[in-house]
Structure formats: C-alpha cells, structure tokens
Amino acid sequence: MTATRPAPTERDHWRRQLLLTLVAVAGGIVSLRLMALSVARERDVYLVIMADGSRVRSASYLVTLWPAAVALAAAFGVFASLVVHTYRVARFTFRSDIEPSPTGELP
Amino acid sequence: MAISVDYVVRETATNLRRNLLMTTAAILTVAVSLSLVGAALLLRQGVTRATLQWQGGVELSIFLNPDIAATQRDAIKTQLDAMPEVRRVAYVDQEAAYAEFKQMFANSPDMVESVSAKDLPPSFRVVPRQPELTEIVGQRFNKREGVKEVVYAEDMVETLINFTDFLQNVIFAVAGVLLLSAALLILNTIRMAIFARRREVAVMKLVGATNWFIRVPFMLEGMVQGLVGAAASFLMLVVSRGLIASALEGNHLIEQFVVSSADVMGTGLFILAMGALVGGAGSALAVSRFLDV
Known part of the structure; x- marks a missing residue:
C-alpha cells in the first residue's frame, strides 16, 4: 500500500510564495553584500603589465571573486526555486477539474 | 444590456465588501510580491550605478616600448x-x-x-x-x-563587470518569475471569489446579460486590488529606501549601491502600472472561464 500525499491547496501555494518571497529578499541582501565584498577586494588589487607583455596581479581571482561567485550561486538558487514554484502554481491554476458544468454546478 | 458607470461602481464596491477576506489576501499578495519585484529592480539599478562608478573617472594607460x-x-x-x-x-x-x-x-x-x-x-x-x-x-x-599596448581601466575590472552583469540578469529573471507567480496567485484568488458566485453569473447570463456586463465589475475589482497592493508596496519601497540609505551612511562598501529617489519613483510608477495590469488581466482571465454558460 502506498501513501499518497494530498494535493496542495491554494493556501499551500500562498505559504510557499510568502516563504520564497522572504528567501528572495534575504538572498538578495546576502548577494549584494557578497558582491560588494568582491568589489572592495578587486579595488585593492594591483595589475602590473611587464615589458614582455605578461600581466601580474597582486591577488588571484580566486581570492577576490569567490564572494561574487557565491552571490551568483545564491541568486541562481533562488531563481531555480521560483521557477519550480511558478510551474506548480501555473499547473494548479490551469488544472481542469474545477471547470463548472453548463448550469454552473461543480462536476 | 448596456453597462452603466453607476452599476459598475456599485457592483465593484459590493464585491469588494462581500469578499473582504479574499480582497485583503489579494491586496497583501500583490503588495508583498510587487515589493520584492520593486526591490529587485532597484537592486539592479544599484548594481548598474555601482558599475558606472567603477568605469567613470578612471584612466587608460598607454604602454610604450x-x-x-x-x-x-x-x-x-x-x-x-x-x-x-x-x-x-x-x-x-x-x-x-x-x-x-x-x-x-x-x-x-x-x-x-x-x-x-x-x-x-x-x-x-x-x-x-x-x-x-x-x-x-x-x-x-x-x-x-613605439606604443606597445593600450590598456583600459575597464579591462582590469572586466571579470568583475561580467559577474555583475550576470547577477543583474539573474535578479531581473527572479523579478520576472516572481511577478508571474504573483499574477497567477491573484488570478486564483479572484477566480475563487467568482467561483463562489458562479450560480449568480449563470443566472445573469440566462436572463440576457452580455459577457462584458458581467466581466467589467470583476475586472475593476481586480484592478482595485492590484492598485491598492501596488500602492502599499510603493510605500514600503519609499520607506525602505530611506531607512537603508540612512543605515548605510558612511559604509563605503555598500553605499555605492544605494539608489536615488528618482529611481524609486520610476520603479514605483512601474509597480503601480503592473499592479493594475496584473489585477485587471488576472480577473478578466479568471471570469472568462465561468462565462461559457
């Protein structure tokens, strides 16, 4: 016997929308702070061009840009969760089992 | 059956009063969702502003042999x-x-x-x-x-600019998807209100009411909900911008991302238009499924 999960109600979708909204706000603030950290680190980097054309940086990209990379990953994670949520809401909205009968009654 | 302004206003007001709980829920959903959309748009403007600041006032170097x-x-x-x-x-x-x-x-x-x-x-x-x-x-x-190479300061922050460009696009995509999910949820809310009155709609159709006669009060109801929600989110953005700007005063690390009042006003007007559009279009779509009687 397999246990089936009840179909999500509109309230469930609303709850998830609120949760994702809060996550998106928090994710946005964290991403902004991380990006600002990378900007500050990149500003402190010196780039020297040598006579033979080679370039020497005082700090590697790995050191300066890892916060920006994390920021991007966080923003992309929020985006992916929102896409899944929107797909579920769309499927819920356009489901066919609530069409009224010609007399306006439920099927 | 002709549509009179008096009838539309009266019906809309009655609908809003009768479905007070749903109206409140719809307004809150619009307000919260559009606030985030507005915040995402402002964040994007902030990143653009910061990027321009890095590019502006910088030099180029002409390296010689x-x-x-x-x-x-x-x-x-x-x-x-x-x-x-x-x-x-x-x-x-x-x-x-x-x-x-x-x-x-x-x-x-x-x-x-x-x-x-x-x-x-x-x-x-x-x-x-x-x-x-x-x-x-x-x-x-x-x-x-005699010139070996010309190096632009922009080249030195190219990788960083690429990162911020990508982040801007992701933020914009998040705002778009969030707006879509908000629109769908508003559509659901209005549809529930109409669903509860489906018999009334059916009777109106049977006595000769045109589709537009039934649709317009619902559309206006949706637009009112969308506009009130958007106005609330506009207010939230204005208040948040003031609070954030004063909190970040002196923090040079993040200060450059703070947007101007003009940016907030522009985004606010966009949000108001989106609120009206989402509410009106959502309710029109919702009611159309119950008009095929």
Whole structure:
C-alpha cells in the first residue's frame, strides 16, 4: 500500500510564495553584500603589465571573486526555486477539474 | 444590456465588501510580491550605478616600448596634451614604475626581488574628460609606432563587470518569475471569489446579460486590488529606501549601491502600472472561464 500525499491547496501555494518571497529578499541582501565584498577586494588589487607583455596581479581571482561567485550561486538558487514554484502554481491554476458544468454546478 | 458607470461602481464596491477576506489576501499578495519585484529592480539599478562608478573617472594607460626613441615619446605627449578629450596626462618612466611596483607588492618581497626596473615598460596615464571618451582616446594610439599596448581601466575590472552583469540578469529573471507567480496567485484568488458566485453569473447570463456586463465589475475589482497592493508596496519601497540609505551612511562598501529617489519613483510608477495590469488581466482571465454558460 502506498501513501499518497494530498494535493496542495491554494493556501499551500500562498505559504510557499510568502516563504520564497522572504528567501528572495534575504538572498538578495546576502548577494549584494557578497558582491560588494568582491568589489572592495578587486579595488585593492594591483595589475602590473611587464615589458614582455605578461600581466601580474597582486591577488588571484580566486581570492577576490569567490564572494561574487557565491552571490551568483545564491541568486541562481533562488531563481531555480521560483521557477519550480511558478510551474506548480501555473499547473494548479490551469488544472481542469474545477471547470463548472453548463448550469454552473461543480462536476 | 448596456453597462452603466453607476452599476459598475456599485457592483465593484459590493464585491469588494462581500469578499473582504479574499480582497485583503489579494491586496497583501500583490503588495508583498510587487515589493520584492520593486526591490529587485532597484537592486539592479544599484548594481548598474555601482558599475558606472567603477568605469567613470578612471584612466587608460598607454604602454610604450622600453626602447622607444625620445622624439617618438615626446610626439605622443604633445598629441595627448593637445587633445580636447583628455583631462590629465602623466608620464611614468621605468624607474617610477618600479618604485610603484615595489610599493604595490610590498607584501611579496620575492616578487620585488625577481623584477627590476627594465622589466617594466614606461607609460602614459591618461584621464579622459568623460568615461565614454576613453576608447576614442585609446584607439588613436593603439597602432602607433613605439606604443606597445593600450590598456583600459575597464579591462582590469572586466571579470568583475561580467559577474555583475550576470547577477543583474539573474535578479531581473527572479523579478520576472516572481511577478508571474504573483499574477497567477491573484488570478486564483479572484477566480475563487467568482467561483463562489458562479450560480449568480449563470443566472445573469440566462436572463440576457452580455459577457462584458458581467466581466467589467470583476475586472475593476481586480484592478482595485492590484492598485491598492501596488500602492502599499510603493510605500514600503519609499520607506525602505530611506531607512537603508540612512543605515548605510558612511559604509563605503555598500553605499555605492544605494539608489536615488528618482529611481524609486520610476520603479514605483512601474509597480503601480503592473499592479493594475496584473489585477485587471488576472480577473478578466479568471471570469472568462465561468462565462461559457
């Protein structure tokens, strides 16, 4: 016997929308702070061009840009969760089992 | 059956009053969702502003061959001085470049030891009058005899700009998807209200009401919900912007991302339009499924 999960109600979708909204706000603030950290680190980097054309940086990209990379990953994670949520809401909205009968009654 | 303004206003007000709980829920959903959409748009404007700040007021460097003739070097200097696009120009010889290098890499003594003055090319540091003139100035010297390479400050932050560009696009995509999910949820809310009155709609149809006669009060109801929600989110954005700006005063790290009041006003107007559109279109779509009687 397999246990089936009840179909999500509109309230469930609303709850998830609120949760994702809060996550998106928090994710946005964290991403902004991380990006600002990378900007500050990149500003402190010196780039020297040598006579033979080679370039020497005082700090590697790995050191300066890892916060920006994390920021991007966080923003992309929020985006992916929102896409899944929107797909579920769309499927819920356009489901066919609530069409009224010609007399306006439920099927 | 003709539609009178009096009927539409009365019906809309009655609908809003009867479904007070659903109306409140819809307004809250619109307010919260549009606030985030607005915040995402403002964040995008903040990132754009910060990127422009990094690009603005920066210089380009014209690196010369170490064995460049003095006459060639002087000719370049004379030409740079005569250009109206150039605000300031400074010559950095190999010794000065090496002194700068030692200062920059003071924490890496091995690096300083392995490099000597002759390893560093002399250069002209040029500050254009406006950031957009940088490339015009650089192009004139790119293939000039004695010039090794022209390096723009923008090239140095290119990777960072690519990162911020990508982040801007992700933020914009998040705002778009969030708006879509909000629109769908509003549509659901209004549809539930109409669903509860489906018999009334069916009776109206049976006694000869046109589709528009039934649809317009519902559409207006949706638009009112969307507009009130959008106005609430507009207010939240204005208040948040003021709070954030005062909280970040003196924090140079994040201060550059703070947006102007004009940006907030522009975003607010966009949000109001989106609220009306989402509410009106959502309710029109919702009611259309119950008009096929």
